[in-house]
Amino acid sequence: MLRSLIQYQFLQLRFHKNSLQVKRKKEGFVTINIQQIRPKIETSYQDNQFVFTVHLEMKVRVIERTILIDLEKEKDKLAHIIRNKMKGEIETLITKVQQKKLDPFGFGWHARAYQYPHWKKIQDQWPAEFSKARVNILPTINIESRGVIQ
Numbered sequence: 001m002l003r004s005l006i007q008y009q010f011l012q013l014r015f016h017k018n019s020l021q022v023k024r025k026k027e028g029f030v031t032i033n034i035q036q037i038r039p040k041i042e043t044s045y046q047d048n049q050f051v052f053t054v055h056l057e058m059k060v061r062v063i064e065r066t067i068l069i070d071l072e073k074e075k076d077k078l079a080h081i082i083r084n085k086m087k088g089e090i091e092t093l094i095t096k097v098q099q100k101k102l103d104p105f106g107f108g109w110h111a112r113a114y115q116y117p118h119w120k121k122i123q124d125q126w127p128a129e130f131s132k133a134r135v136n137i138l139p140t141i142n143i144e145s146r147g148v149i150q
Contacts, residue, residue: 019063022085028066032082035059035144041107043114050111050118050133057140058086071143079141086139094135101127107135 018034038057069078108126111119122129
């Protein structure tokens with residue numbers, strides 16, 4: 001429950017009211033509403049740095065689109081487009097936070113819980129250590145409906 005809350009707040013910092021508009025050059029855009037987010041965070045320590053792999057399983061609803069695409073036949077293509085946009089936006093946000101040596105998402109809690117011996121050595125310097133950490137974002141997009149569009 002706590003992880004879900006953290007990730008939900010994490011996404012809300014960037015995606016207002018759980019909506020995201022995905023723009024494609026020359027093709028148009030798609031607006032989605034994020035219905036549900038299920039995060040799973042794997043924590044490891046490799047090559048003298050923390051590694052966080054964040055799996056985000058998201059259920060989304062398409063609420064507007066100008067991209068000419070048949071949602072029934074090309075649902076996977078649209079999910080791929082949305083996944084790439086989400087991944088890029090989240091990675092950009094994490095990079096900005098790491099540059100400022102902050103951890104508002106609670107990755108330090110995961111480091112402490114799952115890699116305690118390594119965390120214990122650097123606990124007083126966690127913000128600086130987190131700025132060196134590798135964070136991998138792996139979103140999975142499930143388009144559950146098209147809303148009112150046809």
